[in-house]
Amino acid sequence: MVGGAVAPEAVEPIAWGAxxxxxxxxxxxxxxxxxxRYPGVDEPVRLLRLVPENTKIRFLRYKYAGVMLSAFLSxxxxxxxxxxxxxxxxxxxxxxxxxxxxxxxxxxxKLRSAFDTLGMGAADVQSLxxxxxxxxxxxxxxxxxxADAKAETIRPPIQALLDKDFPGAEIxxxxxxxxxxxxxLTTAGIEATAxxxxxxxxxxxxxxxxxxGVGLVxxxxxxxxxTVGFYALFQLPFDQDALAALLxxxxxxxTDKVVVYDRIRENLRKFKVMPLREVIELSIxxxxxxxxxxxxxxxxxxxxxxxxGIGSVQFFAITMVFGIFVGTLSSIGIAxxxxxxxxxxxxxxxxxxxxxxxxxxxx
Numbered sequence: 001m002v003g004g005a006v007a008p009e010a011v012e013p014i015a016w017g018a019x020x021x022x023x024x025x026x027x028x029x030x031x032x033x034x035x036x037r038y039p040g041v042d043e044p045v046r047l048l049r050l051v052p053e054n055t056k057i058r059f060l061r062y063k064y065a066g067v068m069l070s071a072f073l074s075x076x077x078x079x080x081x082x083x084x085x086x087x088x089x090x091x092x093x094x095x096x097x098x099x100x101x102x103x104x105x106x107x108x109x110k111l112r113s114a115f116d117t118l119g120m121g122a123a124d125v126q127s128l129x130x131x132x133x134x135x136x137x138x139x140x141x142x143x144x145x146x147a148d149a150k151a152e153t154i155r156p157p158i159q160a161l162l163d164k165d166f167p168g169a170e171i172x173x174x175x176x177x178x179x180x181x182x183x184x185l186t187t188a189g190i191e192a193t194a195x196x197x198x199x200x201x202x203x204x205x206x207x208x209x210x211x212x213g214v215g216l217v218x219x220x221x222x223x224x225x226x227t228v229g230f231y232a233l234f235q236l237p238f239d240q241d242a243l244a245a246l247l248x249x250x251x252x253x254x255t256d257k258v259v260v261y262d263r264i265r266e267n268l269r270k271f272k273v274m275p276l277r278e279v280i281e282l283s284i285x286x287x288x289x290x291x292x293x294x295x296x297x298x299x300x301x302x303x304x305x306x307x308x309g310i311g312s313v314q315f316f317a318i319t320m321v322f323g324i325f326v327g328t329l330s331s332i333g334i335a336x337x338x339x340x341x342x343x344x345x346x347x348x349x350x351x352x353x354x355x356x357x358x359x360x361x362x363x
Contacts, residue, residue, distance in 0.1 A: 220250055
């Protein structure tokens with residue numbers, strides 16, 4: 001007792017899952033050995049599972065159909081890339097960038113319609129600022145025109161349009177992206193994508209075996225071509241943001257597939273006589289919960305931008321949603337069959353006499 005008050009005394013700790021909480025009581029209850037209990041504290045914690053434990057799904061049953069369907073879609077994407085082709089923005093084909101400031105908030109659709117009357121090509125209006133992400137309008141805007149002109153000749157008609165339809169608006173900056181600059185951006189984009197794929201191939205080759213590296217890069221190429229075909233099919237604006245989304249999807253897909261491949265390699269060492277096909281199916285089932293949870297988490301975080309986003313932000317989010325869906329499916333249905341085709345006689349040489357019984361015992 002300190003100053004007339006009874007000091008708290010620790011009683012028996014109560015376990016809750018993996019955490020232990022020490023409860024404190026005052027007075028006679030503590031000294032009598034009693035402890036305070038709360039409803040649900042002593043009950044085991046139930047974890048939310050998106051995938052049941054110990055699944056035994058035979059993912060490789062339709063391996064030929066999956067690979068052929070993926071190849072067919074990729075070939076179709078290449079055809080769409082050639083014709084009608086991608087809807088390149090001025091980042092890759094040149095044009096005019098105009099940054100504007102208005103005295104009052106302006107609606108982006110009204111601004112776009114006004115610039116379309118100039119006859120300087122399609123106008124891409126992107127609202128700037130925090131308010132644009134919520135209501136679609138702001139005091140600042142960035143207008144992209146596909147016209148091929150000089151800055152000194154294109155400024156007067158734009159200023160006249162602003163004075164007529166948007167009094168008080170001012171041109172903060174006007175830049176012309178020439179053919180050379182857009183060509184350099186195209187070259188840099190191609191080099192960045194090729195360099196990323198080459199680096200991934202070399203790293204996986206060094207970290208695992210060459211079968212893993214070839215299988216991973218082949219799957220990434222199939223994923224990337226489908227994403228490009230998605231842009232060509234719906235004629236979404238293809239700009240630097242789209243290229244960034246493509247590279248991000250490559251990184252996401254690599255991470256997902258490396259987890260599966262690492263489990264396959266681990267199980268190859270653990271079950272030394274199990275056939276490669278059964279090792280792959282076992283590994284996919286073991287990592288299925290992680291694959292689904294990771295993809296669903298990223299999908300839920302990016303989906304709102306795909307629904308309520310504006311301009312390039314929305315197109316970026318739509319690309320991410322499509323790429324996550326394709327990448328998750330390819331991690332299960334494409335990467336594994338390709339590894340099976342490449343490594344069936346190299347990663348695992350199984351004698352037919354004891355393989356079946358040993359595999360059953362391992363399961």
